[in-house]
Amino acid sequence: MIYLELLLSFFEIGLFSIGGGYAAMPLIQNQVVDVHPWLTMTQFADIMTIAEMTPGPIAINAATFVGIQVAGLPGAVLATAGCVLPSCVIVMTLAWVYDRFRGLHMVQGVLAGLRPAVIAMIASAGISLLLMALYGQRTLPADWMEPDAVAAVLFVSGLAILSVWKVHPLWVMAGSGAAGALLYALF
Numbered sequence: 001m002i003y004l005e006l007l008l009s010f011f012e013i014g015l016f017s018i019g020g021g022y023a024a025m026p027l028i029q030n031q032v033v034d035v036h037p038w039l040t041m042t043q044f045a046d047i048m049t050i051a052e053m054t055p056g057p058i059a060i061n062a063a064t065f066v067g068i069q070v071a072g073l074p075g076a077v078l079a080t081a082g083c084v085l086p087s088c089v090i091v092m093t094l095a096w097v098y099d100r101f102r103g104l105h106m107v108q109g110v111l112a113g114l115r116p117a118v119i120a121m122i123a124s125a126g127i128s129l130l131l132m133a134l135y136g137q138r139t140l141p142a143d144w145m146e147p148d149a150v151a152a153v154l155f156v157s158g159l160a161i162l163s164v165w166k167v168h169p170l171w172v173m174a175g176s177g178a179a180g181a182l183l184y185a186l187f
Contacts, residue, residue, distance in 0.1 A: 002071050003078050005036060010063045010082030021051075021058025028062050038070045059083055130155065150183045 009031040017024030025048060032038045039047065047069065051061035060083055067079030101107050128138045133155065134147035157179075158172050 003074060006067055006071060006075050007078045007082040009036060010067075010079045011085060013059065013063070014083040015086040017059055021060075021062070024059035024062070028059070028066070032066050032070075039066065043069070150180065150187060154180055154183070 013024055013027045013031060017027050028048075029041075029044055033041055033044050047062060047065045048058075051058050051065055054061050060080055063079040063083035064076045067076035069075075071078075098107070131140065132138055133151045135141050135145060136148070154176050158176050161167050161172050161175075162169065
């Protein structure tokens with residue numbers, strides 16, 4: 001019975017958590033702490049911390065970790081499958097629809113209209129991350145506050161290295177991480 005509950009709970013989470021892993025957190029918390037008291041709030045916070053630290057999507061990592069905590073390896077497999085299955089079905093359906101109707105002008109118009117929205121969403125996420133790095137919050141501060149000088153120097157340096165010398169982004173990230181560790185240790 002626990003296996004079916006895990007599968008259905010994470011299927012629901014996967015189906016309704018539009019917006020990524022952070023949008024799924026309240027749904028996961030509701031399912032694993034409130035609806036099915038599988039974890040305490042402290043255990044949930046620990047699992048979400050580990051899910052954020054490990055590579056991969058947060059919601060899928062959380063599903064795997066909750067499943068293993070609740071019902072071992074079979075629970076991890078079922079919770080992960082439940083979380084991924086709705087997305088797979090939706091994407092496969094959209095791929096089939098696109099393949100079948102891609103020549104229609106209306107479909108091309110819809111895709112052309114989506115491009116600016118996608119660019120705006122990516123830019124919004126980038127600006128939020130920049131503000132978080134510079135000011136410690138995701139919005140501009142209401143009152144004047146100086147940005148974190150080390151973060152500002154690392155941002156401008158990284159941007160210059162990427163645009164002028166065309167260095168691979170992974171090298172820039174590694175260098176920024178090392179420089180940040182050194183600079184924050186010194187200041």
